[in-house]
Amino acid sequence: MENQIYPCLWFDGQAQEAAQFYCSIFKNSKITADNQMVVTFELNGKKFMGLNGGAEFKFNEAVSFVIDCETQKEIDHYWKELTSDGGKEGDCGWLKDKFGMSWQIVPTILPKLLSNPEKAKNVMEAYMKMKKFDIKTLENA
Incomplete structure (x- = not known):
């Protein structure tokens, strides 16, 4: 074992x-x-x-937990729950929960969008302006 x-x-x-x-x-x-x-x-x-x-x-951003999300509903759920009760929104899908632990709430489609040479620049520019990721905005970038 x-x-x-x-x-x-x-x-x-x-x-x-x-x-x-x-x-x-x-x-x-x-x-x-x-x-x-x-x-x-x-x-x-x-x-x-x-x-x-x-x-x-204390916790810091040197360690974070990543949650891969297939849908916007999943992103919304984890974002809402982990920022509740004193959690803090960060940029580009990052947040800290009420205990200070860092989380990244990431759509599973993001690597595919970033690997498309025709879309990557626009996708990156779009997500750099976001706090919580919005899948439709990224797909349409």
Whole structure:
């Protein structure tokens, strides 16, 4: 059996709250173990650990989670949920949730649009002006 690799997210006493928040947003998600120091959970079947490590370390954009979205409805869902309750919109599909974790909400069609030499420049110019991605605008760029 290969060793499983998964992220450990450092929280300032909010690991359980964060796990519950994330599990409420993603289908096929659950908390698998929980104690005062550590909570393990799965999001869409992928394992995560939340650690109540204290105030010493904070999240930053050096690490982000990418959510590939097939539809505008999916983009809208994740954007709304992850920016709720104090989350912050960023540029070009990026946001920070209320815990400070960075997320990229990306339409799966974007690489195809950017690989089209006739459209790539216009698509890039369009998405550089966006916060939340709009698939129709990108397709029509």
